[in-house]
Amino acid sequence: MRTRLAVFTSIVALLLAACGDGDTDDTGEETAAPTTTATTQAPAVPEELTIISHDSFAGGVTEETFASFTAETGVRVKVLPAGDTGSLVNQAILTKDNPLADVLFGVDDTFLSRALDGGIFISHRSSLLDQTPENIRLDPQNRVTPIDFGDVCLNYDRDVMSDADAPGSLEDLITEQYRGQLVVESPATSSPGLAFLLSTIAVFGEDGWKDYWQALVDNDVEVVPDWDTAYYASFSRWGGDRPLVVSYASSPPAEVIFSDPPTDVAPTGVVTDGCYRQIEFAGILEGTDFPDAAGDLIDYMLSVEFQEQIPLTWFVFPANTAATLPSEFVEHTVLPEQPANVDPALIDANRERWIQEWTELVLG
Helix, strand or coil, X not given: CCCCCXXXXXXXXXXXXXXXXXXXXXXXXXXXXXXXXXXXXXXXXXXXXXXXXXXXXXXXXXXXXXXXXXXXXXXXXXXXXCCCHXXXXXXXXXXXXXXXXXXXXXXXXXXXXXXXXXXXXXXXXXXXXXXXXXXXXXXXXXXXXXXXXXXXXXXXXXXXXXXXXXXXXXXXXXXXXXXXXXXXXXXXXXXXXXXXHHHXXXXXXXXXXXXXXXXXXXXXXXXXXCHHHHHHHHEHHHCCCECEEEEECCHHHHHHHCCCCCCCCCCEEEXXXXXEEEEEEEEEECCCCCHHHHHHHHHHHCCHHHHCCXXXXXXXXXXXXXXXXXXXXXXXXXXXXXXXXXXXHHHHHHHHHHHHHHHHHHHX
């Protein structure tokens, strides 16, 4: 972190002497020149800063997560869980006149427009922002700072399907070869499910995505409420009967890391076509009493030290390109060259309609 918090309040006395010689009294004796004293107070330093975030981030935080920040600044960090991303953003908007925290972390591109339009953030340009790719900096006013990203992608079970036999595109999924082989999550109840829906909208457009989903239904796609059910109940890797699942680009390295017995070969693979990139941001909440300290905390979250904690804690990718990835992420991850994305404002304007139309079409 390039900027450090002040650890005490400094008072600067400025003595302004009169120009020329001092004044004299009636006796001809020189009198002291008048002086003016000004004081400048350094930014307030809190004992503690609060980050409000979604539950999955809060669940990964340990005493070590922000230990270096506290050691350097003397400021403790408290994490306040707020449910899923939608609940997080809604709480921040509803309490913006009396914010629950100093920093919000975890708003992603699917809720970014709602958060920005809600006026809950103040601008802060991190000194480390230039170490992030330009294509993940979605707010030119720097009200939010990219911290990590993850790609929602099709995964396949290599014990059932060879790399050569895996689908090469979303279009392949509606062919006879892949009938009854795919399980997806509902976009109404699942973040990866929503990401996959958005991917189909990005690829096939407003005029084509419903036809594509009808073709998936006709090809016996299975729909489940959440990722846990899709991955650990329906996916053939864990005993189900579906060798294709909507999961993450980071799922193969996770399989290697947690494998028992240990393995050097990922048992699952990733289809890079149609991956949807989810970017997570942090922002200083409007109304905080400690905007400078909150900015320093965001800078710390973008520092290499914090960024290198991200992959093995939350199984997403650091935004700072200077961070070194764990070997498992280098050896067992293939990232899409051109991930799908939908403009955040378009998502905010159409999210509920798209989900409703999907529900009527797919679930009846």
